[in-house]
């Protein structure tokens with residue numbers, strides 16, 4: 001009896017759903033220990049988050065190739081399994097619906113981060129229009145110096161456009177203009 005109470009206490013503490021009949025003390029203690037360790041680790045992780053993130057990043061950098069290959073392998077397996085694919089889709093839809101605002105906010109921050117990187121680069125950290133010196137970042141845009149900007153934009157917008165520039169190591173074919181100068185330039189080149 002005492003034994004059973006013991007088991008119950010343990011699985012109540014850790015919130016485990018277990019079948020007592022098929023569950024021996026060893027397993028219970030083992031799971032209890034694992035759970036305890038996890039809890040302990042979590043607190044420790046929170047305290048030294050930066051250290052762990054740093055370590056994880058370093059690990060990723062040194063094992064990048066094999067990690068990507070393994071992820072690829074997993075993905076190839078999942079792709080061929082219609083049940084798993086349906087599960088993933090259902091999860092994605094419900095996740096997106098639940099976290100709509102959070103996702104939009106994340107995208108906005110990421111887009112702004114990339115945009116600032118690009119603007120800073122092409123203005124040599126001055127954040128101003130190349131023609132008139134206007135310096136309100138809200139109205140600064142990336143301009144294709146020799147035109148073709150509107151076609152470029154049609155294909156790529158926002159994040160994809162900034163990423164393309166960054167991945168190409170900031171090619172010298174762009175400059176930063178304010179909205180006014182952008183429109184004036186377009187008129188001069190009769191792009192309208």
Ligand SMILES: [Zn+2]
Pocket residue numbers: 129130131132133134177178179180181182
């Ligand atoms: Zn300007």
